Amino acid sequence: MNFQLSEEQQMLADSAKRFVRDNHDVEKHRQNKKLMPLDEATWGQFAELGWLAVPFAEEHGGLGMGPLETMVLLQELGEGLIMAPYIATVVLGGGFLRHASDTQQAETIPSLLEGGLQLAFAAEEYERVFTLENTAMKGEAQGDGVMLNGTKACVLNGDHADQLIVLARTAGQPGDKDGLSLFLVDANDEGIERTPHRTVDGRQGAEIRFSNVKVSEAARIGELNQAYDIAKSVLLEGLLALSAESTGSLAVLLNDTVEYSKTRKQFGLPIGKFQALQFRMADMFIAMEQTKSLLMAATLKLVEGHDDAAKAVHAMKAQLGRAGRKIGQEAIQIHGGMGMTDELNVGHFVKRLSAVDGLFGNADVHLMEIARSA
Amino acid sequence: MDLRVPEQEKAFREEVRTFLEDSLTPEIREAGKMVTSVFAPVKEAMAWQKILNDKGWAAPHWPKEHGGTGWSVTQRAIFAEELVRAETPPLVPMGLHMCGPCLIGCGTEEQQKEYLPKILNGEHFWCQGYSEPGSGSDLASLKTFAEKDGDDYIINGTKIWTTYAHYANKMFALVRTNKDGKPQQGITFLLLDMDLPGITIEPIVGLDEVTEQCQVFFDNVRVPQANRVGAENDGWTVAKYLLTFERGGQEYAPGLNVQLEKIRLMAEKQQTVHGPMSKDPVWQHKFASVEADVLALEFTEMRIKSALSAGKDPGALSSMTKILGTELLQKVTELRIETLGAQAAIWQPQALVPGAEQPVIGPEYALTAMPHYLNSRACSIYGGSNEVQRGIIAKAVLGL
Numbered sequence: 001m002n003f004q005l006s007e008e009q010q011m012l013a014d015s016a017k018r019f020v021r022d023n024h025d026v027e028k029h030r031q032n033k034k035l036m037p038l039d040e041a042t043w044g045q046f047a048e049l050g051w052l053a054v055p056f057a058e059e060h061g062g063l064g065m066g067p068l069e070t071m072v073l074l075q076e077l078g079e080g081l082i083m084a085p086y087i088a089t090v091v092l093g094g095g096f097l098r099h100a101s102d103t104q105q106a107e108t109i110p111s112l113l114e115g116g117l118q119l120a121f122a123a124e125e126y127e128r129v130f131t132l133e134n135t136a137m138k139g140e141a142q143g144d145g146v147m148l149n150g151t152k153a154c155v156l157n158g159d160h161a162d163q164l165i166v167l168a169r170t171a172g173q174p175g176d177k178d179g180l181s182l183f184l185v186d187a188n189d190e191g192i193e194r195t196p197h198r199t200v201d202g203r204q205g206a207e208i209r210f211s212n213v214k215v216s217e218a219a220r221i222g223e224l225n226q227a228y229d230i231a232k233s234v235l236l237e238g239l240l241a242l243s244a245e246s247t248g249s250l251a252v253l254l255n256d257t258v259e260y261s262k263t264r265k266q267f268g269l270p271i272g273k274f275q276a277l278q279f280r281m282a283d284m285f286i287a288m289e290q291t292k293s294l295l296m297a298a299t300l301k302l303v304e305g306h307d308d309a310a311k312a313v314h315a316m317k318a319q320l321g322r323a324g325r326k327i328g329q330e331a332i333q334i335h336g337g338m339g340m341t342d343e344l345n346v347g348h349f350v351k352r353l354s355a356v357d358g359l360f361g362n363a364d365v366h367l368m369e370i371a372r373s374a
Numbered sequence: 375m376d377l378r379v380p381e382q383e384k385a386f387r388e389e390v391r392t393f394l395e396d397s398l399t400p401e402i403r404e405a406g407k408m409v410t411s412v413f414a415p416v417k418e419a420m421a422w423q424k425i426l427n428d429k430g431w432a433a434p435h436w437p438k439e440h441g442g443t444g445w446s447v448t449q450r451a452i453f454a455e456e457l458v459r460a461e462t463p464p465l466v467p468m469g470l471h472m473c474g475p476c477l478i479g480c481g482t483e484e485q486q487k488e489y490l491p492k493i494l495n496g497e498h499f500w501c502q503g504y505s506e507p508g509s510g511s512d513l514a515s516l517k518t519f520a521e522k523d524g525d526d527y528i529i530n531g532t533k534i535w536t537t538y539a540h541y542a543n544k545m546f547a548l549v550r551t552n553k554d555g556k557p558q559q560g561i562t563f564l565l566l567d568m569d570l571p572g573i574t575i576e577p578i579v580g581l582d583e584v585t586e587q588c589q590v591f592f593d594n595v596r597v598p599q600a601n602r603v604g605a606e607n608d609g610w611t612v613a614k615y616l617l618t619f620e621r622g623g624q625e626y627a628p629g630l631n632v633q634l635e636k637i638r639l640m641a642e643k644q645q646t647v648h649g650p651m652s653k654d655p656v657w658q659h660k661f662a663s664v665e666a667d668v669l670a671l672e673f674t675e676m677r678i679k680s681a682l683s684a685g686k687d688p689g690a691l692s693s694m695t696k697i698l699g700t701e702l703l704q705k706v707t708e709l710r711i712e713t714l715g716a717q718a719a720i721w722q723p724q725a726l727v728p729g730a731e732q733p734v735i736g737p738e739y740a741l742t743a744m745p746h747y748l749n750s751r752a753c754s755i756y757g758g759s760n761e762v763q764r765g766i767i768a769k770a771v772l773g774l
Contacts, residue, residue, distance in 0.1 A: 124716050126736060129646045136645075153736060154716040175647035197735045198721040200744050205720065207735050266512040276761060325708070332751045336510050336759065337535045337587070340580055340752045347581030347748075354711070354744065355719040362715055364656055 003296065008065075009072045015049055016073050020080030038118065038160045042084050047115030051086070055094045055237075060109045067237055071244040071299050078248020081348055083203055085118060088157035091241040093119025095234035096165045096182065100221050104184055108163060120161035120187075121238070122152035122208055123231075123360070130361045131369070132167065132231050133177045137210070139168035144217050146170060146181065146224075148191075148210040156359070158206025159196035161187050166210070170225050177228040182221040189213055201355040202348070236302060236313045239360060243295050243320045246356050249349045250288040250323060253331040256345055257281060260335055277334060284330050287323040294319045314369040321363030324353035386449055390456045397425050398462065405728040406461040410745040412753070413586055414463030415728050416541050420496050423465050432494050433470050440478055440486065441494050447683045455628040466538065469493035469500040472616060473546045476563065479615040480604045489565070501568070503533040503547030503590060504613075510535075511762045513548075514557040514610065518592060520549040520564065522599070527551070527564065529572075529595040535756065539575050539588035542568050552607050563609035565601040572596070582748045583723050626699025627672035633706045634665060640739055641713050651713065660712070664705055671698050693771060697763050700753035707747040718743040 005013060023042070046052055054069050056062020063069075070091060077086070089112065096119075097105055097112075111117040128134050137150030148168055158164070164187050172179030187194065191213040196206045222230045258281055261272030271277055294316035301309035328350035332339035339346045357363060398406075402425075405418030413419075426432040434450045436442030445453065457464075474493045477486050492498040509516040518531025529549060539545070545566050552560030568575070572595035577585040604612040638661065641652035651657050674691055681688040711718040717740045725732040725741055734741050754760040768774045 126717060127643050127645060129644055129651060130715060131647060134645070134647050154719060174645065195735055199719045200721045200748075201719070202721075265508070266510060266515070274761075276764075329704075329751065333754060333759075336755050337505070337752075340755065342579040342581055342583065351581065351748070354747070358711065358714070358716040358719045360716075362712055364660075364712060365715070368656065 005072060009069055012054075012069055013072045013076055016051075016076030019045070019049070020076060020082065024080030024082065039084065040115075042082070043115050046084055046086065047113065052090055052115060053113050055090060055098075056109060056113065057098075060105065061113050062109075067240050067299050067303050070237070070241050071295065074241050074244040075248045078245035079252050081249070081252075081345075081352060085120075085157035085160060085203075087238060087241045087245070088121065088161070089117075089119045092121040092234060092238045093163075093165065095237050096121070096184070096221055096230070099182075099230045099234075100184060101218070103218065104221070108184075117162050118157060118160045120155050120157040120164050120206075121234075122155045122158065122164050122166045123235075124153045124155070126151060126153045128174070129365060131365060132180065132228060132235065134174050135167050135169050135180055136174045137166075137168050139170040139181055139183070139215075141170065142214065145219075146183065146215050148183070148185075148213040148215060150210055152208045152210075154199070154205045154359070155208050156199075156203070156205055158187075158208055159194055159204055163187060164192075164208065165221065166215075167227070167231055172225075179225050180227045180231065181224050182227040182231060183215045183219045184221055185213065185215055185219055199355050201352040203355070232310070235360060236310060239313050239317050240295070240299055240302065242356055242359065243291070243298070243316050246320055246324060246353060247288070247292050247295055249352050250291060250327050252345060253327050253349050253353075254281070254284050254288050257284065257331045257334050260338075264336075271334070280330055280334070284327045287326050291316070291319050291323045308373075311370055311373045314366040314373065317361065318363040318366040318370065321357035321366070324357055325363075328353050383448060383452060387452050387456065390453055391460075393429065393431075394456060394460045394462070397429070398422075398460065399425075401728060402463060403461070406463040408726050408728060408742060409461075409463055410582065410726065410742045411584070411586065411749045412464060413466065413537060416466065416538065418728055419463045419466050420499075422463055423470075423496050426465070427494050427496070432465070433474060435471075436474060436478060436490075440474075440490050447679050451625060451679055454625055458628040458632055461632065466499070468502050468537065468542070468546075469498060469544075472502055473500045473544075473565075476546065476603060476612050476616050480563070480612045485565070485603065498544045499538070499542045500544045500546060501536050501539040501542035501588075501590075503536055503545045503549075505535045506532060507534050507589075511759050514561070516548055516550060516557075516561065518547070518549050519553075520551050520562060520597070522551075523596070525600070526596045526598055527562075527602075529564075529566075529592040529597060532589060532591045534578075534589045535587045536590050537586055537588075539568070539590050540577050540585065544568060545590070546603070548609050548613060551609075558610040560607050561609040561613075562606050563603040563612040564597055565603060566595070566597045570595050570597070580749070580752075582745045584745075584749075624695070624699070625675045626695065626703065627668055627675050630668045630671070630699075630702055630706055633703075633710070634661070634668060636739065637661070637706070637710050637713055640710070640737075643737070643739075644713060644715075657713070660709060664702065664709055667698075667702055667705070671695070671702060674698065689771070693763065693767050696757065697754075697760050697767075700750075700760065703753055704747075704750050707743070707750045710743045711747050714740050714743050718747075720744075 053062045054065045058064040124130050139146040139148050164185050166183045166185055168181055169179055170181040191211045193209040194206045199205045262270050264271050298312040298316040301312045331346050335346055338344055402418050402422045405415045423432055434443040434445050434453055438444035477489055506516050520527035520529045545568055547564050548561050549564055550560055551562040572593040574591040576589045578587045579585055642650050644651040646654055678688040678691050717736050720736045725734050
């Protein structure tokens with residue numbers, strides 16, 4: 001057992017730390033959160049720093065790294081609330097591209113690595129509690145392809161994406177793991193209508209409607225009706241990445257709250273001297289450390305291919321949801337009125353954690369996944 | 375002891391329902407449904423207050439001679455319940471529920487004649503100048519100073535978390551008039567105009583991106599001493615009178631029950647792999663847990679009403695309701711976003727503005743969920759934080 005970062009991982013962490021130090025401030029975040037086009041400058045820096053290449057194979061021009069390095073990078077970026085669509089394009093998008101055909105890879109990866117291609121995973125649907133097998137959106141066989149009809153909801157990076165990875169039901173019923181298929185489609189194809197919206201954390205999502213969108217066999221990722229395993233493995237990496245980024249947020253909330261409690265005086269004392277608040281901040285600390293532990297458990301088990309890796313990832317996402325709620329709520333409460341303002345860090349991190357809990361299944365969904373995996 | 379409802383109360387409830395049915399305009403109804411805070415959109419709330427005032431129902435809790443209704447405790451509760459059930463926008467409370475009662479209890483006859491009718495008809499829009507940047511939970515440490523100068527006070531300092539100061543034309547404020555002795559004993563209660571020279575208002579944007587609160591700065595602001603309520607250095611008594619007046623005045627359970635019913639309907643629409651979420655035992659368990667708490671609170675509030683009806687002081691029970699009501703509201707808003715999952719993350723505050731006619735993305739019932747969840751985090755902070763409330767129970771009730 002060795003929980004130390006390798007030299008390479010340490011360098012990645014250091015470069016992310018520097019980036020956050022130079023680029024994060026709340027004012028910039030406030031400006032960015034209006035519904036805006038992609039921040040090309042930031043994305044260009046990501047490309048230059050080599051971060052877009054992290055999970056791609058060396059033969060494709062990537063760095064040949066994996067979830068561990070993604071974790072190291074995103075934990076740091078999470079502390080800066082950097083709003084680049086890294087998870088949508090690189091972690092989820094890149095994850096799916098690993099399973100794509102040679103042609104699909106050749107058409108996308110070089111451009112992605114240069115920062116010229118954005119991706120989005122269209123998975124969630126309205127009024128359907130998210131699990132992969134709960135997917136209902138129809139893909140009906142037509143000739144040698146499939147006709148997509150239906151709506152995908154809350155698609156992260158959906159409006160910026162050049163290509164969409166669409167999860168559709170091509171056979172069976174919601175609840176069946178069989179019958180799911182994945183397609184890589186051009187986001188500007190005929191019949192695709194995107195309605196962009198902000199998400200509570202200041203990022204961008206989109207509702208995407210598919211009306212008789214014909215996709216060819218060449219657009220499929222993996223086998224027809226057998227996409228569950230691919231989708232699950234990529235989703236697990238996406239959940240790891242989301243959680244890594246969010247533990248950075250937990251750390252900031254705890255740190256800011258503790259510092260505030262040392263300087264804010266009421267009744268003649270810094271409020272951090274009141275035992276009632278000390279106990280609560282101690283509990284925040286415990287919740288944060290437990291989340292970090294599960295993040296390491298999940299990441300290492302997944303990287304090493306342990307049987308219970310999926311269970312650990314579900315445990316982590318559930319813990320993140322609960323810890324995020326608790327730490328976020330306490331951070332606001334202990335900051336008092338200041339915690340309710342747009343001015344401080346606190347609210348922005350709380351909103352990020354609130355969004356993250358809802359994405360790809362909240363704590364309840366993932367606890368149920370643990371129960372089912374037993 | 376029984377739970378029978380007398381016939382005349384049933385009839386009264388019917389009368390209120392009919393009135394609401396007949397008098398709520400579509401704009402006011404829409405604003406009521408879009409509420410994500412204890413503070414409603416101002417224009418519609420004031421329009422609604424005008425309709426109620428024309429009927430004589432704007433301030434049922436005031437004594438009849440000042441424009442109240444003379445209703446019993448139960449009637450007032452029925453009225454409040456029906457307002458909540460009909461999802462009317464809550465009236466702006468600073469005049470009707472805060473300043474008004476202070477003037478009724480502690481104001482001179484002249485002040486009562488001058489201000490109370492204008493609170494009722496909305497001509498005066500009040501804001502509350504209590505908290506300061508350095509004085510929140512420890513309100514008595516407030517520093518905004520009023521120095522005597524001839525017949526006036528000259529005020530210097532700043533107030534914060536002043537709700538709707540940017541709409542108000544009047545402020546009731548606690549200011550320091552004596553820096554010696556116990557902090558509570560050097561505070562004076564003052565009424566002032568918001569357009570006086572030397573007042574600057576800075577709106578504060580909330581984390582829900584809405585401006586409810588402001589910071590107000592006073593730079594040599596001259597206020598006549600005649601605007602004082604109560605004696606000099608006795609403002610704490612006036613402020614405390616309000617607490618007595620309001621005791622048991624606010625009921626949380628009716629609103630919580632309305633919210634719970636909505637969440638139940640939402641859960642019926644969410645499909646899990648095993649059918650609707652409303653049939654999922656885990657969701658049912660969570661929902662039932664909140665439901666049980668709300669039922670308990672409903673009866674705690676009924677015990678308070680019963681004590682008040684009998685002319686008794688409900689004492690400890692009313693100290694509990696702020697804690698319970700606000701924390702259950704937070705729990706309910708949390709349950710709602712948990713029921714909605716990612717759909718609650720869609721952020722479209724522009725669609726919440728009454729009359730905006732902005733198409734809603736995603737299910738319409740999800741629209742207010744996240745803003746309400748975020749805004750409700752303030753409930754355990756304002757009006758005496760819940761830490762302060764627990765301190766009161768520990769000290770005043772348990773004698774610790």
